[in-house]
Amino acid sequence: MTWTIRIRILYQAFFLGLFVWFLARLSAGDERQFPYALFHHADPLSAGALPLGAGTLPGALLWGIALILVTLVLGRAFCGWICPLGTLQQLASWFLSPRTKRESLVANRWRPWFALKTYLLVALLVGAVFGGLQMGLLDPLSLLARGLSSGLWPLLPGGRAVPAGWLSAVLLLAIIIASRYLPRLFCRALCPLGAFLGLFARFSIFRIGRGENACSDCRLCSFACQGADEPLGSHRVAECHVCLNCLPRCPEGALSYSFLPALATPPTRPDLSRRALVGTALSAAVIAPVLRVSGGGRDAARPGLIRPPGALGEKEFLSRCVKCALCQQTCPTGALQPAIGEAGVEGFWTPVVVPRRGGCEFACTRCGEVCPTGAIEPLAAARKTGYDGRPPVRIGTGFIDRGRCLPWAMQIPCIVCEEVCPTDPKAIWFDEVEEPLRGAAGTAGTVRLKHPRIEPSRCVGCGLCENKCPVGEEAAVRVTSIGETRDPLNRMLLGT
């Protein structure tokens, strides 16, 4: 192992460790202001795709632009040196696979269907133009964060259940295990981020060069090639992860990674068919609007879709959310969950508040602080609570179900919802009544009861009442999104 490879492994270990450590700190509720969204800020695919639909490049995504510029100089070094999902796959292919040297040469050969990732990229970018940002489904940074956060974190001691998490976990595990059969299968064939960087790697100044006079065509360079880019002969620079595994393998010392080396002969077959590209773009242009009418948050009738405080209006929100799950990871109560059907097909895996799993803590603003793209705007606690003098940020309104409420329906005293209501004055108040009790024949005697009532203009929809309600599975007080600050059309009260 040469020093270049050792340094690369150190980089990979560092970034994988940092990625997991950030998630762990978020989950632990660390008070320190680490740049938790660093990886997602530096996501070149977010930087490239977000402006297409949102029309803006939110501040910190400039780091993603910086990574594109790095790619123009060094090639896809991000894939080989930084990407934690790439590292996990590389680990798996090294650790799990019983491949012989000969089998490795076959496994690391380029295959025409690796072009699939570029078609996926085109579909996702075209979809973003037509208003549906779906790249978060396959973006490796979102995919890994989501797989760890909502898929595997619940397994840890004290982990919280995440009903939609299993699919994230299965996707992540499938990607890792697939590397046992074909190294970095996801990177090579599916990763839209890799395909995106590949567009820029074509211009890279530093790249693998081959001294043709010295090369004896032994093909040993392909033995551990991560990108299946075939450094021998027609080197596919857009596929190369700059892992540099090929350099020490060459017995003749014919390979180098250097400034403007002589160009290899270009691949004989075109990687992409123009007809298929146009077809992909057209299909995406049709499918994106179809997803939009799938009955999600853009629909006036949207039961169960409560967005986190500070979330933008649904259209703006969907053009920015990259489904990275950081907000869910940092939510201290487990209120934020990945949506299954609440937000429609296009909103799959976007964050929703599920009060039965957790209430939205009154002065907590962590989800907005960590959101890498501004889909959830950062709020000051005084702004969220309304202590700055303006109306508080509402995410919905609570409704009492008198048929299930203990004092209302069963004459059993209970005050829990009022007790936990955090607003000032409380949105939940009591109407004290004296009611006849059941006797041996008809009624006998009376009981004094406190009937909880909700004053809707005070309610912020935090869901603490629903969360703490002692009426099990389906609470006797429930929150829906009506009255939410982010949508002026989703209101019920005059004057709001």
Place this chain on the structure above:
Amino acid sequence: MTDLPTRDPYEEKPTRREMAARLVSTGVAAAAVGGGALFFHDRRHLEAAAPEIPDWRVPRSDAAPRGAAARGADPAANVRRAVAALGGMEAFVKKGESVLIKPNAGWDRLPEQAANTDPKVVAELVRLCKRAGAKRVVVADLSVNDPVRSMTRSGLLEAARSAGAEVLYGKSLKLVPASLAGSSAGLEVIDLLFSCQRVINVPIVKHHGLSRATVGMKNWMGVLGRGRNRLHQGIDRAVAELGATFRPTLTVVDATRVLLSNGPQGGSLSDVKLVNAVAAGTDPVLCEAWGVTQMGLDPSSLGFITEAEKRGLGRRDLSLMRDLGTA
């Protein structure tokens, strides 16, 4: 990359020309990425705030009559006489202008049931606007019942079309965001309010279960889309708010048939009284007051009228309404 200068196959190093070309192409790509980033960086792209509703009134001298009412069996003649007393349609609609006529076409009811504005009144207004030189006359309403049934069975579709108007309803109306100061931050209004220079409000006088009567100011409900169902929570204030927000060129009140109970939808012919009167005016509060007196109500007993007067939207003094008598 393929169209770069070809190089000597025995030469391991690229030529200086080739190196320069490659560096330039990398530089161009970097500049494109950087330029794109600069262009899009923190360029806010949130939806624009709701535009202000325009004022469609024409300036009038203080001596000009504020309203005129005509009686007679022919609704069209009543319209002609009332408008003529205000100086004729030419005083309000100039050559080449676009005019929106807003009747009440809210219900799937026949004209005899007096839930919608009389089609003869609307058709006559269309003709007057056309004669005054209007380029485009649109009759539009967002009905409560199915828009096709409401527009057709009210007789408004056929009457307005044959008089030369464009009739827009249901899906042919485009909605844009709007807000109503003090009452609602989130509403939708029809975009015709922004594309027409003149707007004529043509309500029918009806009983209303909540506000007791509905005339012109409440008729503005029909230019609102989503969000209008909230306004009933404080009806008098909200109706006055509508009157303050929408300031029409002219209000023409149809009291040909007046619905006295079970409004605003009605249905029973026994609730309908034949009054055979039409009033036109530039003072919406005066028109409102005249309208409710046709039902036998005292204007000062109605919260939305006193609220509107308090806001300075007009005067409820009925002596300001010129009575043109029966033709």
